[in-house]
Amino acid sequence: MASILYSFRRCPYAIRARYTLLSLSITVELREVVLKNKPKALLDLGGRTTVPQLLVGNERYSESLDIIFWALSFSTNQALVSKLWPSNPNTRVKIMTWLSFNDHCFKPWLDRYKYADRYTEQSERYYREKGERFLRRLDARLANSPYLMGEHITIADIGIFPFVRQFAGVNREWFEQSRYAHLRAWLNAFVESESFQIVMKKFPAWEESQQVTYFPESS
Template sequence: MNVNVNDTSRLAILYSLRNCPYAMRARLAIFKAKEPVLLRDLVLSNKPKEMLAASPKGTVPVVVLANNTVIEESVDIMLWALHRADPDDLLHAQQQDALSAMLLLIKDFDDNFKTSLDAYKCAKRYQEDNIGECRVACEQYVQQLEQRLTEHTFLMSNKESLADIALVPFIRQFARVERQWYLQSPYSKVRQWLNSYLQSATFTKVMAKHPLWIDERQDIIFGRN
């Protein structure tokens, strides 16, 4: 059940960084759940003391509930939002073991693809001579997604799922490292899938730029779509 947005004291607070893929996936889930939160955008060089008091690790996203419960991991935030409301059935509630399969896929990408992706981005940034090797390390995971998307419209089935919105911010990063190579790569299904998100009204709203909270101390109600 969603909270009455007229009573902002009962809304959860979301500390977020606009282009962080972990924060992006959290915002996508909150938006899909139509779960209003008080959005506090920040930059990592100037973190609000309120966020650090709630979550000393100092990374985003962080959700602070009205009862002061803190949720610090992006997937946990996604699950919190979608367990409250899931109008698009992203959790595939009626399919046995569907959520477990989604979480396994997400964990594989978080634990392994992300490491390869970071190395790939660094190789491009510092013009290292192993960029091709780093790309190949990423491709084994992108190939998995291409195969899934050959079999059905989304990653798990013909229905959008938690896995889709969890992985799309990271594939977006992959696509931007060597843009021309990516556009000519054999991953046409991945390109189509990614573009369907990047060109959507949902993504535009999730990526909207807001004033930094630390400057104005003005909360933005986000997720009331």
């Protein structure tokens, strides 16, 4: 029986979870969720009902990073795992630092920038400039290598690019004309990839009566 992934297509947390599962060729049963009408099966789990959520037998993973690390531990492709999550302790600390800054410092400003009409204490430009502090760090790092940790994609890249994509989408014209050329090239490499097209395929909202949908789909 396949593990079950509750997901929402556009959620950046869910995107990074699905991208990791796809990269590691791990198949799950996909249950696409409409956030305003969450299925009873998800609500009945109790506790947090945010997405993504992964059910593996009696185990439940309610955070996207937990799903990513489960996938790394489950995968039999150790060559790829060692690139996505290098064994060097210093590299791992750097990866987690990038991810922590993204999730705890950048994401709040991203939300305010995207929904500036709800956060009327400051202007949209104010929130954008706060978020740009992270963009500058990313762009400076990517000026020296194609990925955040060097020559290979790691979970730092996978874990961050969906949020930068969302930030860029608030005002696409501004982002395309911004000074972050290295960041744009890095982001475009992800969003123009075949993997991203697979990750972002649209699925109907899951219902208990429907046929099982697998992700990634078998070719």
